[in-house]
Amino acid sequence: MPNELKELTIKELISRYDDKSSYLVVGYRGITALQFNQLRNELWQKKILMEVVKNSLAAVAFKKIGKTEIVGLLNGPSAIISGGDDPVLMAKETVKYSEDLPFFTLQGGFFEGEALSIDSIKSLAKLPSLPVLRSQIVLSINAPIVGVATAFNSILRGLATILQEIKTQKEKSNG
Numbered sequence: 001m002p003n004e005l006k007e008l009t010i011k012e013l014i015s016r017y018d019d020k021s022s023y024l025v026v027g028y029r030g031i032t033a034l035q036f037n038q039l040r041n042e043l044w045q046k047k048i049l050m051e052v053v054k055n056s057l058a059a060v061a062f063k064k065i066g067k068t069e070i071v072g073l074l075n076g077p078s079a080i081i082s083g084g085d086d087p088v089l090m091a092k093e094t095v096k097y098s099e100d101l102p103f104f105t106l107q108g109g110f111f112e113g114e115a116l117s118i119d120s121i122k123s124l125a126k127l128p129s130l131p132v133l134r135s136q137i138v139l140s141i142n143a144p145i146v147g148v149a150t151a152f153n154s155i156l157r158g159l160a161t162i163l164q165e166i167k168t169q170k171e172k173s174n175g
Contacts, residue, residue: 072108
């Protein structure tokens with residue numbers, strides 16, 4: 001590969017991965033082209049990108065952006081998985097495929113400035129997805145408010161019943 005083309009490729013990799021807060025490195029040795037394309041398409045539908053990289057060029061790019069932990073993960077045929085708004089979903093999908101396809105192997109990753117081991121990725125995959133976490137937080141915040149509103153409503157209902165009973169008693173005594 002001519003030097004100019006290598007430099008352009010490195011610049012492209014830097015622009016792609018410099019602003020990403022999380023990505024995973026996977027090995028794909030032994031996967032058929034059909035399996036690989038199917039996997040790539042399924043991930044793409046979930047807004048997750050899987051890109052085959054040349055290890056030496058990716059290593060240079062990651063060193064330049066200060067993410068040297070990734071360099072050691074680039075062994076053999078490697079692909080980088082990134083994208084999506086939810087890193088938990090990305091981890092879930094990657095772990096699922098690594099269990100389904102024996103030649104698709106997790107090698108490690110990077111999440112919010114920290115290097116991830118394979119065990120860390122599997123732990124991340126066990127967490128609820130971001131939308132589920134958000135709804136759980138809203139429900140836990142909302143639960144006490146609903147309880148207070150229910151209590152006030154119950155008190156008001158009781159007061160209305162008492163006032164209605166007083167009105168009924170006065171009408172009987174006057175009439």
